[in-house]
Amino acid sequence: MPNIKTVAILPFDNQTPEPALTKEVNDAVLEAFQGRLGLRPAAEANADAVVRGRVVRYESDVPLSFQPGQRPDVTRRQVQITVDVELFDQRDSKTLWQKQGLTVVGEYPPPQEAAGRKVALQKLVNDLVEGAQSQW
Secondary structure: OOOOOOEEEEOEEEEOOOHHHHHHHHHHHHHHHHHHHOOOOOOOOOOOOOEEEEEEEEEEEEEEEEOOOOOOEEEEEEEEEEEEEEEEEEOOOOEEEEEEEEEEEEEEEOOOOOHHHHHHHHHHHHHHHHHOOOOO
16 A cells, blocks of 8 residues: 555544543554554545544453352453444545454453553554555
8 A cells, every 4th residue: 555645543433331442442543553554644635545433342341260269259351342443545435454343352450451451452553553554
């Protein structure tokens, strides 16, 4: 995709009850496309490509491992974030890369959900970069 130099990143729709995800996912998408892929930000009307998507699911409390005993204690939990994302080439009016149901996970020791979310968002950045790079 050598013709793609600028990108407009539209705010992701958040279909989860977790309002903080809107900014956190958008920041991760910015890091992927501008920070790691080196595309310059642009207004949607002038951009070579547009990234759009939505956060479709957020699970913050998936138990992974337990401490045995009378009352089992959860020792590891996992955050799961699922997004739909599309990279659209506005010059050629075609989808360059699209992923439905992209799920990333981050493990954490309770009660550090924010740490797990940070790990999951970093994986999201990596997956977006790999997906986009697979097209050029």
